[in-house]
Amino acid sequence: MANIRPFQCIRPNETVAGRVAALPYDVYNREEAKAEVEKEPLSFLKIDRAETQFDDSVDIYDNRVYQKAKDLLEENIAEGIFIDDTQVCYFIYELIMKGRSQTGLVACASIDDYLNKVIKEHEKTREDKELDRIRHVDTCNAQTGPIFLAYRSNSKINAVIDEVKKTKPLYSFTALDGIVHNVWRVADLDKIGVIQKEFSAINNIYIADGHHRAASAVKVGLKRRDACKGYNGTEEFNYFLSVLFPEDQLMILPYNRVVKDLNGLNSKEFLDKVSENFLVEEPGNEAWGPENKGSFGMYLKDKWYKLTMKKVISNNDPVESLDVSILQNYLLTPILGIGDPRTDKRIDFIGGIRGLEELEKRVKEDMAVAFSMYPTEINELFAVSDAGKLMPPKSTWFEPKLRSGLFIHRI
Structure with a gap:
């Protein structure tokens, strides 16, 4: 009430x-x-x-x-x-x-x-x-x-x-x-x-x-x-x-991610590791943002890639099934060494209002790789709150x- x-x-x-x-x-x-x-x-x-x-x-x-x-x-x-x-x-x-x-x-x-x-x-x-x-x-x-x-x-x-x-x-x-x-x-x-x-x-x-x-x-x-x-x-x-x-x-707009370096890997080694958990495709020359859950855009070395999670993630845990959690748990932490995104200075977050062009700009200026996200849905936010859990940092960007x-x- x-x-x-x-x-x-x-x-x-x-x-x-x-x-x-x-x-x-x-x-x-x-x-x-x-x-x-x-x-x-x-x-x-x-x-x-x-x-x-x-x-x-x-x-x-x-x-x-x-x-x-x-x-x-x-x-x-x-x-x-x-x-x-x-x-x-x-x-x-x-x-x-x-x-x-x-x-x-x-x-x-x-x-x-x-x-x-x-x-x-x-x-x-x-x-x-x-x-x-x-x-x-x-x-x-x-x-x-x-x-x-x-x-x-x-x-x-x-x-x-x-x-x-x-x-x-x-x-x-x-x-x-x-x-x-x-x-x-x-x-x-x-x-x-x-x-x-x-x-x-x-x-x-x-x-x-x-x-x-x-x-x-x-x-x-x-x-x-x-x-x-x-x-x-x-x-x-x-x-x-x-x-x-x-x-x-x-x-809700996406909250995109950029990371400063490849954690000691060269581009080929990094892509090889990414391909262990994600299907890696080249969607074309245009900037690419995901059109549905479970997929991610990645900008690396002046090229866009489409990443699709190979493993089916259970919906039983409303936090673990979030796209921001999937990217964190299967790529950012194990491959790029980003432990706590709240405190790690190697990662930055870009509100979706700024567009994919901002991701390209940051990679050309001071970052090594960028990820475009599918926006978290309001019902996902409700489910996390109803379960008494917390959203990962920078999960939602509300506009206006x-x-x-x-x-x-x-x-």
Whole structure:
């Protein structure tokens, strides 16, 4: 039973929403973030990454950085850049990329659902990354970046969303990267009631992206419970900002791999070893990406190869049957010596949004071999989470990315 509730939102003034909306804080390094803020002074990145307001001598984890984020948020509210919306409601958030639409519900999810595994994880989190967002949320007294959640499609929720989408949007803008963003408010009490009731009958919700933000929000909530012994569970710190998408709306792109060397092998020795577990074919001169599970593209010495796994992998283990696991277990580890892909500096990961050309470029510049992957499917992610297991690192690349700054949840 999922507790997904409407909330009182802090949101941008309609006239500046497109300028405020920013990609997630963790897609930029410090230099890139500073350049983005210089290019667009209203970008929410200046709050999400407030070190952009200091010179590089100030550490990104300095207390002044988090205080600056809080000050900027409050200043923007006072100046009318952000509106403190007094109405408790849901929002509908549509993103359109290259003509393909995906629509989610903006709401608040319960930290108890996270703790009780109604909201399921599939990824490990790192303490240092958690600590940064804990301090940001705690100091700002607000959750500024939504967690990307997925659930199995529900016809009644879909019907409400489809009906609201027929009305005029609250926001509608096209970002510089070409992604269209449309937002509607759901304030009608009957519609709110239907959505809340239907989610209360859903047993499992899944974190698609934003594990660190989710873990941080939960830890801030628990900290505030400790400080507020008389809490009753309705306080805002018991909930975290989310956008929930039905699984049939989502697009997962491949997360490709590049490796720096051939582990002491020459090209022929490497291909001979690969052919022990994979059928190796030359598909032609064009860049090649897999069209189905169990096959992989490989770029080596200016040539593309098609690899097809010879052995049938049992589906009994939802992790071992993933293509990312097959490549890791039958090629990257035994042949190329990549033990832990989380820590091995010889491997790098390329999001599918960057195309196969990026794999060729990296091999020509600083890598020895590249692998193009078939994208992990959302039902595979669900199966791993349902089994209480973790996905291998860099298994999924979701596009388009949710923008930060459109919805803020005060705690």
